[in-house]
Amino acid sequence: MAKQLEGQVAIITGAAVRMGRAIALALADEGCGIVIHYRSSADQALELSGILKERGVPAWRVQADLAEPAGPERLIKEAKAQAGRLDILINSAAIFGKQPFLESDMGSFRKYMEVNLFAPIMTTRAFVAATETGRIINMVDRRIAGHDPTCIPYLLSKTALGEFTQAAALALAPHFTVNAVGPGPALPPPGKPDSYLIEKAGKIPLERQVPPDEIARTIVHLVTSPGITGQIVFVDGGQHLLGEGV
Numbered sequence: 001m002a003k004q005l006e007g008q009v010a011i012i013t014g015a016a017v018r019m020g021r022a023i024a025l026a027l028a029d030e031g032c033g034i035v036i037h038y039r040s041s042a043d044q045a046l047e048l049s050g051i052l053k054e055r056g057v058p059a060w061r062v063q064a065d066l067a068e069p070a071g072p073e074r075l076i077k078e079a080k081a082q083a084g085r086l087d088i089l090i091n092s093a094a095i096f097g098k099q100p101f102l103e104s105d106m107g108s109f110r111k112y113m114e115v116n117l118f119a120p121i122m123t124t125r126a127f128v129a130a131t132e133t134g135r136i137i138n139m140v141d142r143r144i145a146g147h148d149p150t151c152i153p154y155l156l157s158k159t160a161l162g163e164f165t166q167a168a169a170l171a172l173a174p175h176f177t178v179n180a181v182g183p184g185p186a187l188p189p190p191g192k193p194d195s196y197l198i199e200k201a202g203k204i205p206l207e208r209q210v211p212p213d214e215i216a217r218t219i220v221h222l223v224t225s226p227g228i229t230g231q232i233v234f235v236d237g238g239q240h241l242l243g244e245g246v
Contacts, residue, residue, distance in 0.1 A: 003031030004224045009058075009083045011035040011076070013066065013123065014093030016045035018187055019139065019212055023090055024048060026216035030224070033058040035079040035086070037093065039065050058083070066093055066119035067111075076126035088223050089127040091120035091138045094158075098151045108153045116157035121164060128172060135223040136172075138165045138180040142236040145182070146243025162232050169230030177229040179222045183215045184236025205238030 010027050014020040016038040024034045034052055036059060038045040045061045052059035060082040064075040080086050095115045099108055120138055127134065143151075144159045162180055169178040186209065188197040201209055215235045222228055234240040 003029075004220070005088075006031035008087040009033040009035060009085050010088035010090060010223075011037060011062075011079045011083075011086055011127070012090040012092055013037045013075070013119070014039075015090075016041035016048055019183070019215065020090070020092040021048055022212035022216045023092060023219055024052065026213065026220050027088070027090075027223075028052050028055055028057045028059075030220055031057060032088065033083060034060075035083055036061045037075055037079070038063055039093070066123070067114045072119055072122035073126045076123060076130050080130050086127060086131050087134050089124065089134065089136045090219065091123060091136070091161075093119065094139065096151070096154055099153055100150060101152045104153050109156070112153040112157040113160075116154070117160050117164070120161060124168060124178075128176060133175045136168070136176055136178045137219055137222060138162075138178070140165070140180045140182045140232060142182045142184045142234050142240040144232075145234065145240035165232060166230045173229060177222075177226065179228060179230065180232040181215060181218055181222070182232055182234040182236065182240060184210060184234075184239045186210055186212050186215060202239065203242060204236070205241060208237055210235050210237055 010032050012020050012024050015024045015036040028034055036045045036048055049059040049061055062075055062078045064071045066072055124136055138161050140162045141158045143155055144162050148155050165178055165180040172178055185197055185201045188194055218233055218235050
């Protein structure tokens with residue numbers, strides 16, 4: 001049976017670790033070549049590249065700091081130069097932190113906007129300029145469906161990315177589809193055990209956490225569905241319906 005993404009190439013920002021890694025593995029299972037973007041996780045990117053090649057799909061690695069003004073455009077240009085083509089863009093790289101409003105300053109808001117909003121926007125622009133058609137996925141957060149006062153700079157950056165997703169879906173039709181996925185808590189913070197996630201995840205209507213591979217399979221569905229665009233799909237066990245923070 002033919003794999004759904006055989007012969008295609010996806011570039012995934014932040015692919016070397018955590019959710020980005022899970023997405024890379026899921027797309028590779030469908031035959032997709034993967035451009036692994038990383039900022040500082042060089043060892044993890046090299047390890048993932050080896051795993052992907054063992055699974056029979058091509059893999060490339062590109063280092064870039066997406067907070068730098070020239071970073072997104074350089075990333076896409078180098079990715080296409082290495083892979084020869086680009087079909088899918090997954091904007092997964094992000095930063096997260098809990099920072100209440102009264103403890104935030106201009107630098108805080110700028111930091112989150114640069115990485116979580118401006119970088120995906122500019123990476124999308126560069127991707128569109130580099131290819132005639134394609135699929136774009138932005139990783140948002142189930143928090144955007146409600147209000148979380150514990151992480152206002154982060155929340156605003158992801159909420160704006162959700163708005164950009166729907167505006168871009170119109171702006172880039174009919175040649176590109178643009179969708180977003182909003183996970184719930186799927187991985188503990190770096191250095192924390194799985195028990196931390198269970199304790200801190202909060203109430204989940206379906207009473208089960210959604211693991212990274214299930215979120216990644218949702219992305220596979222979106223990039224193989226040419227009739228879906230402008231959607232924000234929450235993959236969080238229904239947690240977004242509660243409008244609560246974690």
